[in-house]
Amino acid sequence: NAGVMQNPRHLVRRRGQEARLRCSPMKGHSHVYWYRQLPEEGLKFMVYLQKENIIDESGMPKERFSAEFPKEGPSILRIQQVVRGDSAAYFCASSKVADSTDTQYFGPGTRLTVL
Amino acid sequence: AQSVTQLGSHVSVSEGALVLLRCNYSSSVPPYLFWYVQYPNQGLQLLLKYTSAATLVKGINGFEAEFKKSETSFHLTKPSAHMSDAAEYFCAVRPLTLNYQLIWGAGTKLIIKP
Numbered sequence: 587n588a589g590v591m592q593n594p595r596h597l598v599r600r601r602g603q604e605a606r607l608r609c610s611p612m613k614g615h616s617h618v619y620w621y622r623q624l625p626e627e628g629l630k631f632m633v634y635l636q637k638e639n640i641i642d643e644s645g646m647p648k649e650r651f652s653a654e655f656p657k658e659g660p661s662i663l664r665i666q667q668v669v670r671g672d673s674a675a676y677f678c679a680s681s682k683v684a685d686s687t688d689t690q691y692f693g694p695g696t697r698l699t700v701l
Numbered sequence: 702a703q704s705v706t707q708l709g710s711h712v713s714v715s716e717g718a719l720v721l722l723r724c725n726y727s728s729s730v731p732p733y734l735f736w737y738v739q740y741p742n743q744g745l746q747l748l749l750k751y752t753s754a755a756t757l758v759k760g761i762n763g764f765e766a767e768f769k770k771s772e773t774s775f776h777l778t779k780p781s782a783h784m785s786d787a788a789e790y791f792c793a794v795r796p797l798t799l800n801y802q803l804i805w806g807a808g809t810k811l812i813i814k815p
Contacts, residue, residue: 590744619801628705628791628805629745642801677744681801690803692737694744 588613590680590693591660598699599668607663607696611680618661619690620646620653623675635661668700703728703796707806715814720764720779722809724792727773732794734775735803736766739789748790751775762786787813 591610599605611618616637621629631645635655643653650668655661665672675697679690708723726732733752737745749760756768766777775792792806 592744617801619803621803621805626710626807628807629793629803630805631802634801645802689747689750691747692745694742697742 590678590691592676592678592693592696594696595694596697596699598701600701601669602667605665605668605672605698607665607676607678607698608660609663609678609680609693610660611678612691615680615682615691617681617683618655619679619681620661620663621677621679623677623695625674629677632663665698668698670700673698673700703732703794703804705792705794705804705806707790707792707809709809710807711810711812713812713814714782716784717781720777720782720786720811722777722790722792722811724766724775724777724806725773726775726792726794728794728796730797731768731770732796733800734766734768735793735795736760736764736775736777737791737793738762739791739808741788745791748777782811782813784813784815787811 618635620632623629633643633646633653634641650666652664675695677695679692681688704727706725735750736748739745749758751768759765764779789808789810791808793803
């Protein structure tokens with residue numbers, strides 16, 4: 587039973603380029619969460635999606651960031667016109683349900699470096 | 702807003718010694734509580750979770766944590782540290798409202814001395 591998959595594991599972009607981060611949840615999981623980890627900090631919630639729906643994007647910057655979780659295929663976190671401050675590790679997690687006791691399972695993360 | 706405080710960004714213990722990593726949360730209503738471990742350049746792995754059943758929770762790799770409502774704490778312990786325990790440990794809470802979010806502490810790096 588494969589875990590949460592994220593790719594690429596490392597991504598280097600120059601300022602102004604676009605970054606696309608992909609996340610495939612665990613089999614049977616329809617809830618996906620994205621978190622960002624800045625250097626020397628804990629994780630910060632960005633967005634929560636179910637299939638084809640954004641449920642809560644309150645943690646996502648209003649500009650340049652978007653997320654989707656289509657009916658088929660992985661969830662995508664897209665960052666347009668990247669800036670140096672976007673350099674971070676981006677983690678995706680998935681869960682079977684979305685209640686308080688359910689466990690979120692994390693992928694290995696994508697480490698984005700903006701030059 | 703809820704917050705999580707992990708005391709000590711780095712904790713160093715000798716191999717075989719007791720491990721104690723501290724976590725305090727701010728909430729008038731006890732939330733659900735989690736400890737995750739992150740090995741270098743890897744994702745996060747769940748160590749254990751408290752979901753209002755027993756206050757002493759046993760996890761993987763010999764770790765356990767005790768929920769103390771009066772102290773708003775959920776400290777992580779292991780009786781005897783191994784070299785393989787060297788990693789970063791994160792405490793997280795899930796509020797009873799907004800129950801899909803995890804709110805994270807800043808993490809504690811555990812260093813094991815031979």
